[in-house]
Amino acid sequence: MAWRSEFGKVALVAASVVLSIATVVACSRPATRSTADVGGGPLRIAVGIDPAYAPFFVADQEGMFSAAGLDVKLVQFGRGGEAVDALATGQVQVAGSSDTTTISQLRQNPSLRAMYSYEASGSYVxxxxxxxxxxxxxxxxxxxxxxxxxxxxxxxxxxxxxxxxxxxxxxxxxxxxxxxxxxxxxxxxxxxxxxxxxxxxxxxxxxxxxxxxxNWFYHHWAITTAPWLQANEAAARSIAKVLAEASQRVEADPQLAATATKKAVNVAEDQTITAVNEIDFGIANLTKKDVEAAQSVVDFYKRIGVLSEQPDLASTMLLDMYQEGK
CATH class of the missing domain: 3.40.190.10 (Periplasmic binding protein-like II)
Known part of the structure; x- marks a missing residue:
């Protein structure tokens, strides 16, 4: 299926989302089946170490990835940029990262692809x-x-x-x-x-x-690379569906999110409960309006020298990759 490309929702700030040291720590229980071609091993998803990643922690600990036929291992990174770098080197196949961090990495990693947004907030940062x-x-x-x-x-x-x-x-x-x-x-x-x-x-x-x-808002994106995505469309869509369900659970039961986050990254439960109130968790397709918003981030990075050329946002941001119910 040919995917058109576009960008996140309003504007941008986590995250990383994203936030400790660059060493990798596994924090999930592998399931028994895999729908992704990752060299015979588990599908590795990069996450941060704060409550912004609560849907991933809930999905992992509640066995939701396994139920969807995915052999997933969550991998912790201290900062979102480190997770993005890990995509380029093949250490992970998918990552959760703030839109701003992803854009800053496009010069080094032009094959990055943003698939959909899984959270947004103007209160968490x-x-x-x-x-x-x-x-x-x-x-x-x-x-x-x-x-x-x-x-x-x-x-x-x-x-x-x-x-x-x-x-x-x-x-x-x-x-x-x-x-x-x-x-x-x-x-x-x-x-x-x-x-x-x-x-x-x-x-x-x-x-x-x-x-x-x-008037500054951020989104977290699920990102990957073009080669992996081309070979693993079904797995990518399955991850989106799992995170959509996990996000609903997080919003409906902040204590569930708090317990899962504490177990995964040892964040105090009251901090996660506060975060759930400050973050809108949910899967959303990337839109043309978000491509326009992304341009302001590009302009900032060009001004400070992080980007020297205009990145191809139309190729990086995937439009309508995730459609609920499909």
Missing amino acids: KVVLRNGVDSAAGVKKMGIVAGLSQISTDKYLEAHGVPAGSVQMITATPADMPALLARGDIDGYVLWEPWPATALSQGTGHVVAVTGDY
């Missing part, structure tokens, strides 16, 4: 400032993670009239941010949970905004 700094005007140094965090920070400063060039950007991992904030090495960061909650619990920072406050 938050702006945290150090105690004593109450607004964007007082910010001198911001901690950033390449991709979702970086562009969300840029949008925050822009919305408050602060030229990005006037603020020093310090790159670190998400896990480093609370310590940098506590030492005063940075004045703030824009990240997904659990890192805002960590600053609050440590008493070193406070949340001043969510990205939706300045």
Whole structure:
């Protein structure tokens, strides 16, 4: 079947989605059958280590992949960019990643394909400032993670009239941010949970905004590569159907999501329950409007030198790949 290409929903911020160290940790129980050609082994799906991946954890622990005839192993990565890189090297066949992170990787990995969105939010990614700094005007140094965090920070400063060039950007991992904030090495960061909650619990920072406050939203995409997708269309569609059902379970039963997430990545259950209230989980086809929204992300990356040329969004974003009921 020939698939047309398109892009996610409104605009963009996780995630990665996505957030610890680059070493790979398996966190699923392989089933007995496989519908994917992955060299005889399980179908490996890259995920992050936060509640944004709750549908994957629920599907894994509830045996939903196995019931769909899929031999799946979830593989944890610290950051979304690492998961995207793992696709290119064949370490994984499918990954969950924020739209912004995926776009930033198109220069290195032009064969990336975004199949559908599985979540969106304007509330899950938050702006945290150090105690004593109450607004964007007082910010001198911001901690950033390449991709979702970086562009969300840029949008925050822009919305408050602060030229990005006037603020020093310090790159670190998400896990480093609370310590940098506590030492005063940075004045703030824009990240997904659990890192805002960590600053609050440590008493070193406070949340001043969510990205939706300045009209910035993100999506998480299920992504793969063109060669794998061409050979495994049926498996790709089966994954989508499993995640659609798992997303419904997450929305209907946040405690189920919390239990599964704690077991998978040891996130406190109350953090996941809060996340479920802040994230809209559900499978959605990518649309032409999202291609238009993606262009603003491309423009940002071209401005800061991450992308030197215009990527082929029409080839990367698959239009109507997932259709519920089929």
